Amino acid sequence: MFSLSLRRLLGTRNKRILLFLLLLVLLAFIYHSHSRNNSETLENETAAPPPNPWLKFADHLPTEEYDALLTVRASRPSPWTSLTTPNWQATEAQQRSLNRIIRNALQHPEATQETWQARQDRVVGATKYAWDAYRRNAFGCDEYHPISRTGTNNTRQGVGYFVADVLDTLLLMGLVKEYNEGRNFLVHHVSYDQPGVVSLFETTIRVLGGLLAAFHWSGESDHGLLDLATDLGLRLAKSMNTSTGIPPETAILRSDGMPYASLSSTAEVATLQLEFRYLSKLTHHTEFRTAVDRIMDVLLQAPKYDGLVPIYVNAQTGQFAGDDIRLGSRGDSYYEYLLKQWMQTGQTEPRYREEYDRAMDGVKKFLVEVTPMQNLTYIGELTGLLSGTPVFKPKMDHLVCFLGGNLALGATKGNTPLDISARDREDLILARELTETCVRMYLDMPLGLSPEIAHFRQSPASPDDPNQGDILVHQADRHNILRPETIESLLLLWRITGEDKWREYGWVIFENFEKWAKMDNGGGFTGLRDVTEVPPKREDKMETFFVAETLKYFYLLFGSADKVPLTEYVFNTEAHPLPMFSWE
Numbered sequence: 102m103f104s105l106s107l108r109r110l111l112g113t114r115n116k117r118i119l120l121f122l123l124l125l126v127l128l129a130f131i132y133h134s135h136s137r138n139n140s141e142t143l144e145n146e147t148a149a150p151p152p153n154p155w156l157k158f159a160d161h162l163p164t165e166e167y168d169a170l171l172t173v174r175a176s177r178p179s180p181w182t183s184l185t186t187p188n189w190q191a192t193e194a195q196q197r198s199l200n201r202i203i204r205n206a207l208q209h210p211e212a213t214q215e216t217w218q219a220r221q222d223r224v225v226g227a228t229k230y231a232w233d234a235y236r237r238n239a240f241g242c243d244e245y246h247p248i249s250r251t252g253t254n255n256t257r258q259g260v261g262y263f264v265a266d267v268l269d270t271l272l273l274m275g276l277v278k279e280y281n282e283g284r285n286f287l288v289h290h291v292s293y294d295q296p297g298v299v300s301l302f303e304t305t306i307r308v309l310g311g312l313l314a315a316f317h318w319s320g321e322s323d324h325g326l327l328d329l330a331t332d333l334g335l336r337l338a339k340s341m342n343t344s345t346g347i348p349p350e351t352a353i354l355r356s357d358g359m360p361y362a363s364l365s366s367t368a369e370v371a372t373l374q375l376e377f378r379y380l381s382k383l384t385h386h387t388e389f390r391t392a393v394d395r396i397m398d399v400l401l402q403a404p405k406y407d408g409l410v411p412i413y414v415n416a417q418t419g420q421f422a423g424d425d426i427r428l429g430s431r432g433d434s435y436y437e438y439l440l441k442q443w444m445q446t447g448q449t450e451p452r453y454r455e456e457y458d459r460a461m462d463g464v465k466k467f468l469v470e471v472t473p474m475q476n477l478t479y480i481g482e483l484t485g486l487l488s489g490t491p492v493f494k495p496k497m498d499h500l501v502c503f504l505g506g507n508l509a510l511g512a513t514k515g516n517t518p519l520d521i522s523a524r525d526r527e528d529l530i531l532a533r534e535l536t537e538t539c540v541r542m543y544l545d546m547p548l549g550l551s552p553e554i555a556h557f558r559q560s561p562a563s564p565d566d567p568n569q570g571d572i573l574v575h576q577a578d579r580h581n582i583l584r585p586e587t588i589e590s591l592l593l594l595w596r597i598t599g600e601d602k603w604r605e606y607g608w609v610i611f612e613n614f615e616k617w618a619k620m621d622n623g624g625g626f627t628g629l630r631d632v633t634e635v636p637p638k639r640e641d642k643m644e645t646f647f648v649a650e651t652l653k654y655f656y657l658l659f660g661s662a663d664k665v666p667l668t669e670y671v672f673n674t675e676a677h678p679l680p681m682f683s684w685e
Contacts, residue, residue, distance in 0.1 A: 196530070
């Protein structure tokens with residue numbers, strides 16, 4: 102009965118065959134799905150992680166590209182036939198070392214954030230300590246003198262010099278109460294409609310730059326700050342209304358008059374651009390941009406020594422002048438702002454980058470030297486230009502220590518250096534070597550703090566010389582005024598390469614500042630007269646840039662790498678982070 106019912110249900114023989122085939126297909130599908138799921142599970146459990154793109158970095162050595170770069174550089178005739186040029190270049194060992202260091206640094210996790218958070222908190226504490234000392238003893242004054250616990254002004258009424266310079270530091274560190282104290286003082290008690298002569302450069306980078314950074318970081322809605330910045334900018338910009346566009350070094354706040362000067366500092370006239378260009382973007386006052394672009398038009402067209410320039414500009418002719426080439430005082434930020442103007446507007450103005458690259462080629466040909474015993478790479482100077490037979494001087498200001506970070510920034514545009522050209526690799530190698538030397542300028546001194554100027558051996562020390570190191574310090578150069586340049590380079594190199602050693606160096610230096618420069622009883626911090634003397638004598642001044650720059654760079658060095666990202670912000674030469682933007 103059952104078999105008869107089944108035959109009736111299935112029907113004819115052909116239908117039974119068809120159903121049998123469908124059953125086989127179903128069983129095959131179930132088997133295949135089960136096998137695939139098991140295979141995928143096994144693969145997920147045993148497969149290695151996806152290839153790390155940094156592994157290819159270790160195998161990349163652009164020999165042909167680099168040789169071509171060196172050939173072009175060497176083919177340019179030297180401006181001085183009598184000068185023996187160092188002609189620095191990266192060795193193959195340095196090239197391979199760079200690959201290994203970068204790969205290893207970015208494959209291994211950094212130290213626990215708890216450690217660095219505690220260190221960053223120490224920096225915030227130092228900043229509050231410095232601000233509280235100033236507020237208690239000299240609030241509103243342009244300068245603070247921590248030994249006498251008094252303040253002084255740069256004009257009769259003061260221009261808010263100290264407060265404006267440190268304002269964005271307070272905000273970035275979350276010191277909101279202190280920020281509001283400073284902001285309210287500036288907006289309600291400072292006026293630039295006053296008699297007085299000020300430094301055009303210092304007032305631009307410290308006061309105008311500080312106001313603009315505070316305006317941005319407070320949300321770009323505080324028009325009290327922007328109005329103050331605009332008023333100051335209009336008064337300072339009058340100094341640029343000269344026959345050549347090259348301003349004198351000073352500006353008159355309340356007058357249409359203008360101090361006369363035949364020579365202006367190269368760095369000072371070439372380090373106004375980031376601030377006035379951003380002010381122009383915010384206010385739509387095109388005259389701000391026009392004025393500083395006109396300065397650059399003149400400087401870019403002026404004859405140079407293979408990209409290098411003397412430290413003065415003749416304001417009457419627009420030509421470079423003077424007897425010296427150096428990347429220290431009066432020269433430094435000319436080179437810094439060539440790169441940063443290009444970065445500020447999204448790399449859309451190539452003339453600045455092209456001039457920067459030419460200048461760095463000149464630096465490598467004529468100014469980079471290596472010491473005989475410690476193999477310290479440093480940037481020297483040329484003097485005697487007017488004689489036609491310049492002389493190389495093995496001398497480097499602490500100010501030059503900005504260049505390590507600047508080279509790293511130019512090499513990578515603020516990104517990690519995965520895919521960079523032979524030129525950029527060379528710049529990054531030089532950046533690391535130079536910053537190591539700047540660290541040694543600290544750690545090789547008895548105080549663990551750098552002198553203002555270092556001199557370097559050109560031949561090995563004699564066996565009876567008590568100083569067997571390559572760094573020599575002259576009596577007049579032994580002071581330390583709490584400068585930021587080395588810390589700036591430590592920050593940029595850590596962000597770009599991922600090497601934790603730059604942070605560790607920074608922590609040692611910070612502790613040395615606290616040990617020797619911090620006063621007891623709420624006085625703040627002081628400069629030091631002699632870094633070779635233990636204990637040191639103190640100077641009666643706490644520079645505004647100690648809070649505005651040095652402590653800010655420490656704070657960022659010990660913090661998260663995404664705070665003030667290098668691909669979105671450019672620091673002016675006073676460490677005020679201004680946003681990148683487009684003119685459109």
